[in-house]
Amino acid sequence: MTATRVCAFSDLEQDTAMRVEVNGVPIAVVRDSNDEVHAIGDTCTHGDISLSEGFVEGDTLECWAHGSAFSLTTGKPLTLPAFEPVPVYAVEIDGDDVLIDINVKKEN
Numbered sequence: 001m002t003a004t005r006v007c008a009f010s011d012l013e014q015d016t017a018m019r020v021e022v023n024g025v026p027i028a029v030v031r032d033s034n035d036e037v038h039a040i041g042d043t044c045t046h047g048d049i050s051l052s053e054g055f056v057e058g059d060t061l062e063c064w065a066h067g068s069a070f071s072l073t074t075g076k077p078l079t080l081p082a083f084e085p086v087p088v089y090a091v092e093i094d095g096d097d098v099l100i101d102i103n104v105k106k107e108n
């Protein structure tokens with residue numbers, strides 16, 4: 001399986017999440033303040049809320065509905081009420097292209 005181009009690096013604003021889909025899988029892509037790009041499952045594990053509509057705080061993405069903050073590196077919620085992690089996908093940067101392979105998950 002190969003990685004899929006989801007956007008240009010230059011499309012991503014720092015500390016902002018963008019929702020993309022790869023083969024129907026919703027993913028929140030985040031460029032952090034160190035210009036590292038992360039890809040985590042976009043659906044909050046507490047409710048059917050798009051995490052990319054939430055807030056990037058340091059190395060977390062916070063759900064706007066009830067405030068669970070998910071680690072961008074492990075996918076684990078660091079605050080309640082969510083307690084199940086979201087998946088974390090491998091990201092590859094190739095020039096200005098951001099590529100995600102939904103079949104390659106990082107270790108939680």
Ligand code: FES
Binds near residue numbers: 048049063065068
């Ligand atoms: S729906 Fe995300 S914390 Fe409740």
